[in-house]
Amino acid sequence: MGHLSQQTLAIININIRSIKNRLGLSISTIFSVALVVGVLLCFLAMSKGFEKTLEGSGSEDVAVILRSGSMSELNSVITLEQARIIESGPGIRQWQGKPMISKESYIVVDAIKKSSNTPANIPLRGIDKMGEIIRENISIVKGKMFTPGTNEIVVGQALLNNFKGFGLNSQVKLGNATWEVVGIFSSPGTVFESELWADINVVQSFFKRSGIFQTIRVKMKKPADVKKLDEYSKNDPRLKLDTKSEKDFYLEQANASSDLIFYLGWPLSILMSIGSLAGAINTMYNSVVSRTREIITLRVIGFNATATFFGTIIESLFLTSIGATIGVSCAYLLFDGLTTSTLSGNFTQVVFSFKMTFKLFIKAIYLSLGIGIVGGLMPALRAARMPLVKINSF
């Protein structure tokens, strides 16, 4: 075996050093693989980034309550009476003697998206003190929290960066009311950073929605209590509400959109891999054919057919690996952390960042190795089976 591996190494060495004789084709293979890998990673990172943002937004021990069948916060309507009934539900955590229940309104307003300069839907969430306490990872990074009862708003950091006109101390006109931005809040990697927050009572009165809420968020003692609250609500005919954990609520929204990107990205990448594969096979055939004389000579002086086979396969893998490395590095440099926004299941913009993970790199590398092996296979077989008599024809 030692003999064989030495032979293989020698042939690999020859093959790789002779790549410069086929530079044009070899480079085109490298680039086509790099491009396929780049496209795949771009789609996967987009899908992953969106999924992460929505996944990161939900807590397991917070119940989100919407009107039954409404599917999104925008469509939901909950009355004050219904909210009161929920307050006496089971398993609700207390804070300074009060149940941790946040009655929230959710209103869609326009903001100009920086990237396109067109108006886009962003959410204005009306909350009270409890809404802030229930969300644990929120911090004011600039300015202060809004003062209840005033037309002050605080702006999520991601929203500030991607939409025009929400700088600290700026005036924001929504309808015929003017709001003042008094603070910027951060909640890394969540959808809340794409929101505007203001006092619930002020929002309700400005938008003529007194006594009407869109969602109720309830902090439970433990995650399992979400189910208890759901049963409690299902047993009361006055309620007709859907209760689920905040985590599940955002997961459902994440799945719909990120699946779409995912199912678009894979078929496209596979299709393009076929093109790249054709290029790789072509290059490797060329490599084998142009070295016919050399391969036969090697065989005549005692090199094994298996060694010539592996020599070609490894050369093919070598080219596609370079391609994959270029593709992965460029995709990482170009796309990782790139922020963009899209319309989410809640019918408002969610700002998210492309997320490159190690797992995604591995997927891309598998794809490129696949192209390398399949691309080298038939040419390698031809190299191994080359009839020795053919040398006479030279």
Add this chain to the structure above:
Amino acid sequence: MTIFYLVKKNLLSHKIRSFLLVLCIFVAFIVYGVLKSFEQAMHSGIELSGTNRLVTVNRINFTQPLPYAYYNRVANIEGIKNVTFAKWFGGYYQEPKNFLTTFAVEPSSWLNVFKEFIVKPEEKRAFLKDKKGVLVGRNIANKHHWSIGDNVPISSNIYSNKKGGHTWDFTVRAIYDGEKEQTDTNQVIIHYEYFNLSKTFGKDFIGWLVVLTKDANLNEVIAKRIDSLFNNSAYETRTATESAFNKAFIEQIGNISLIIQSVVSVAFLTILMVVGNTMYLAVGERTKELAVLKTIGFNNRLIFNMIMSESLLLTVAGGIPAIICAYGIINALNLVVGGFLPGLLMPMNVVFTSILWMILLSVLTGIFPAYNAVKLNIITALHKNQ
């Protein structure tokens, strides 16, 4: 012996190589055909929008309501031919996942403004007469097997009715066809009056107005007139052309054109490199052969044409079947996602631009080898060892 005979012999002498190049080109043109059709379907709302149609929405956002009274106030503005309005119903059939694009409208003005909805006169009369009647697009009627006279329950994910449920009962009175193939026939149109009287909240509010101006040149002036009419009121408005409105909505999803453009460029760049290099190499291999052809009297023009024909033939052999396949894929996708993406079909201009791309790519991949072959010096070429 024609050039074509030589071209055929050359391509067939390396069957695997030619096949691989054709495959490579085939893949790139499938990507092109499918993605471009997709892009155009996404933008069909912009292209199909009426040149003299304006949309008036609440200045805060189009999901915010406008008072019903605005309908009559706007109708009196000078320069307006017609006005109608709509309210989003949030409709679905039986289960929330079967969503229906449902609008509650004033039917007679709606059909006057949206002339691309073709309805049979007798069905139109029946629909206008029956307040509980519904007008549905051909696509939706086919999908749910609805026909004239069927009673269909349509639910709302927003509103509840006085009976205490979210489901309203309607009778299919008319089915509309689109004027063009791309026209959205997935819509469900109900009577605002019936909906307004039976819902439990949000009474006497509408979603948005659609205005038909007498002349597209007046669009800007009229948009300003409408908005200034409601300036400083509790419900300020924002009026834009229907196409600008649709464009802004597409932009909300993301810069789809940029994504599609990038992927298509990547696909074309790949074939340009692979095919270009291979052609270069293939012609290089034939140096001696070309020198012989020149010696026996083939002039430069014939040689040039021969090599250009080779690359054109390769591109067409991959490109044309690819466009046919892409056509099949788009039609298959239309069955699956037609409800979300009306107008998903392969437009003629995609076919034309594909052909232009084929010509361009074959020129780019053929020109350098052809040029090399032409400037080949017979003496040096014949002396070459290989």
